[in-house]
Amino acid sequence: MTVVFNYTGAIAATIRRDAAIFASYRFRIVGQVLAMLLTLTTFFYIAKLVRPDAAGPGGDYYAFAVVGIVIMAVVTSALSTSHVVQMELMQGNFERMLISPLGPVGGVIAVAAFPILYATLFAGLMLALAAGLFGIPLHPLGIPPALGVTLLAAVSFACIGLLFVAALLAFKSALGAAWAIAGLSLLGGAYFPVMLFPGWIRWTSEVQPLTPAVDLLRHVLVGTRTVQPVWLELAKLGGFTAVLVPVSSVLLWWAVGWSRRRGTITEY
């Protein structure tokens, strides 16, 4: 039990550390809120151009798009973990993490935690603003299940982020992280229904966790109908998470071992 407390305590301390560093840039959050308001406003007017039923029967495209925007904030943060680790490498802090009892894998998870947590909180703020200022029909009763879905989705996306960290450690490049973010937003239907895809490419929306995550969030938060039954969407998201956790852990350990043997683990 002490071991578990040690790991969770070290991860919590890293979250506090990153929060303190983040808070030291006093105007950063102001800029982020302004950027968020501009995005919400832009989509508010784009939604006026879109047919009312574009997001499905009874759907509201603006609410549909806002949920996509907020989940993409979490996705972007999770898939950018390799960038955070690269910064730690460049500052020489990853080396210190590496030789601590927390170790390289624990260290990577620890440095990934704050950005994902922050993006999730920021997404919540964005939703609240969209409801307060632009009147999206947010269902208050949907908030608790939405938190559960977001947690499950965040773990799933974090695991994809760890795959890019593994690539960074092993090959000194996390090429593809930016592509993956753009690709997920396209194939996961962040901004439009995946039903618009031609049949030959629609399968791509079935082989990643964003589609069920965003579908479920839209369902519980703004009442959009899910493409498939809720239980199936949940099972898919859970299944992706169940597969990605061990796969990303194993690959990250492999990358650590490989780069220790090659002598490149602290290079950047």
Next chain:
Amino acid sequence: MRGDAALSTGAVVNESGYPAAVEPASAAALVSFAGIWRHWGRGSKRWAVLRDVNLEVAAGTAISIVGGNGAGKTTLLRIGTGILAPDRGDVSIDGLSCEGSWREYHKRVGYLSAGDRGLYARLSVRAHLEYWARVSFMARADRKPAAEDALIRFELAPLASRRADRLSQGQRQRLRLALTFLHRPKVLFLDEPRNSLDADGLAVLNTAVSELLGRGGCVIWCSPVGEEQPIVFDRALIIEDGRLRSA
């Protein structure tokens, strides 16, 4: 040499005719490097930076390893800390291997890398100490006293609330040393620790090393050839052509 040295040091000629292994007559080594080989590069550009290095360091012992630039000092220390894996050979600390018990192994290790990196620019001195105490898995009751003790021992108390990017180079080095000693490691790997330290800083370091040796720890201190040695070592070794020999 330290007068209380309990070990005798002798260079041993190995099969290849080099005086490679420096093996003191010690049954209970705290740190053991056994048959360490490490290469850099690949294919025709591959060369051995460490060749069959054997080294045992007993508790309460400080050893100095000097060598020219690129001689392999940092590589040896990084292998000791587990940052790098050797191509061949084994390292153990307190009988533990890095691969077998990462957590317990690293609870025993303190490492000061060369240079001035490894600090968070916008984090205060105290926040650094409290953070790394947590990451080092120190017991809750020990963390705050250890941070306070480090602030005093490394003369950082007046700078406790100052951000790392507002410290001088010497002050940064004292903070890096404080972080290295913070969790009371048994084994210290110091890579060019004199970096930017003034006379007071060296005295502080000397005291911290003596205290560690006094409680049964050991120190491996690497420095470039020609650098004045500020403390008295039990053994002085030279690393040359990838091999260790007595100085």
